[in-house]
Amino acid sequence: MLEKALFSGESVNVEYKVEIPPNSDKYMKTVVAFANGRGGHIIFGIDDKSLKVVGIESDAIFLKIDAITNAILDSCEPKIYPNVTLQTLDDKTVIVVEIQPAPMRPYYIKSQGIVKGTYVRVAGTTRHAEAYMLKELILEGQNRYYDSEICKDLTEVQDDEIEKLCRDMKAIAIKNTLDESAKLAVRDITKNVLITWGVLKDVDGKILPTNAYALLTGQMLCQPVIQCAVFKGNTRAYFIDRREFDGPVQQQVEFAYQYVLEKINMGMQIKGIYRQDMYELPVDGIRELIANAVAHRSYLEPGNIQVALYDDRLEITSPGMLLNNVSIRKIMEGYSKLRNPAIASAFAYMKIIEKWGTGIPRIFRECAEYDLPKPQLLDFDGDFRVNMYRKTTQTTQTTQTTQTTQTVVSNLSDLTDDDNVILNALLQNNRLTQREIASKLEWSVDRVKYYLQKLKKKGVIKRVGSSHNGYWDIIVK
Known part of the structure; x- marks a missing residue:
């Protein structure tokens, strides 16, 4: 070790x-x-x-x-x-x-x-x-969860409000159930079910709302939103379009999902004698990533989920560090630890997510079936980010041979967390100087120099132009 x-x-x-x-x-x-x-x-x-x-x-x-x-x-x-x-x-x-x-x-x-x-x-x-x-x-x-804590900004919940939430959730569950016979099997939920999940709490006979209830009904005092944007190129230098989606968090998932579908390319494939429309990215994976970001983010952190579409990737950033005993390696193997179990239970009922941790491994399989690069998972600077890469026609001009490039690709799995932090900073803005990177990450300049040199030796990046007027070329993304 x-x-x-x-x-x-x-x-x-x-x-x-x-x-x-x-x-x-x-x-x-x-x-x-x-x-x-x-x-x-x-x-x-x-x-x-x-x-x-x-x-x-x-x-x-x-x-x-x-x-x-x-x-x-x-x-x-x-x-x-x-x-x-x-x-x-x-x-x-x-x-x-x-x-x-x-x-x-x-x-x-x-x-x-x-x-x-x-x-x-x-x-x-x-x-x-x-x-x-x-x-x-x-x-x-204390083995407690923020989403299951009583919401201090709301008062006692009335029966008609509870019944409305139950009806709305069942309607979403039916909509998200593909099989017609399975739609008939979607069960009703009741006040007691919401109490069991932690969406409501029974305190001395009073039914009080938790933070999960406030989020599911869009009544949180500072209700978080999902920020969506399309950028020109592979950095955040130029906006093409941007939107914000508010309201109940389950609606935000659907709106953000539809936004991405509107912005990515639609192609087609022939199966037998039939023509089938096909998006450039696996749509189930897109939905899963957005839903996971909403279900697993930290709601104590004041930031918002960001869904950004670049020429080369879809980038979804969720506020909050990974929980204790959760690592990127474990996530890729299907491990899941719930940060918001009340929201997760509600989302699972509405067929928005499943709670067994199989979502990320399935997304990797879907990207492989689409012949796309492997998604990238990053735990950086207090947030968690997933990059799903698009197919691009642009080819990077390098002096490396094909054999060298293949070696570099195989070595990307060996990158440390700090390597990925540097690489992600360059993906956001490849014109950053060493001092600007150090300032952005709150690192020493010597530390930044070390990791840049390490990435250059691996063949992942190279410097083009002078130290002040040049840029970093990401050779393998």
Whole structure:
């Protein structure tokens, strides 16, 4: 594991320190960030800029290990129990501190308090947890869900309002059921079903709305919207068209889905003697991606879902980092962890999504059947993004041979989270300078230079023109 981490550089779950700082707060932020996230390793004795193994002096090294362990136990609340070991790299000794993801969230630096002392890991950097992140960590630590919490902006729900929501949801379920006999089998839902899902709550005989109810009826005080746009080219430099869809979230899914269908190309294929119209992208996959974004986004984060269509791709961005124990690899294998179980239950009933995690693997299969590139999943800068690539006639002019290009394509699966963060920034604007990338990502310039050089060596990008007036050519998308 360690040699692979050294080769890949720092990432969302690996951080290097050239030495043990006298002030433990220098690394304690990362300790609580790992505990609040998916865990990770802090490695003392590696230069984070050059990745050179410098090692830790062997004098009193076990006392240093004890000092690190005690500092973590004394500084963090709730207590964090690290696993501290010694490893040998390049004939030098480094100290490896492993922090496991922990359930009693949020974890914070005791001396700073819960508000100022809670940190999270975002795109390979440790950041102070914003207010919405802290709220989400508190709910997660108490095994509660934001969409199932009572909505403070609404009052007691009346029976006629409940009956209307039930009728509307059943109508959508029937509409989304293709088989005529299955339409007849769509069951009625009642107030008690909505209570079971968490859409409503019975408190001392009063039926109170949850945040899920407010979202499903479009009554949230700051009801989120889906922002849709078409851009010229492969960056966000020039708008062609843009729309926003508000109202109940289930309607937003349908409106955004229809918007994409209006903007992508329609072709045809011949099956036997019949002509069949066919969109350039798998329509079920488009719908699934938009619905998943609505069902799995963080509703504590104030941002909106964005559906952007470029010349080369459909890009869907959903606010909120991946939940604990969820990784891109697991998602691709069909793993699913619900962030909003009440909304997910309502969406599953309305045939908008299924809750078994098979959506993403199915989208990959559909893209393969359409002879499209594999979709790209990105966890970056506090958001989650999926790119579904279109067929393009444009060919990138490079000096590489076909064999080299095939090698690069096979190596794209080896990109780290930080590689993808850099690559995504360039896909949005390929004229960014190194300093502009550093400012955008809140990274050091040296760190940006390292990952750009790494991507250039892999043959994924190349620089065209001067450092100030040129641009980055994405050789393999």
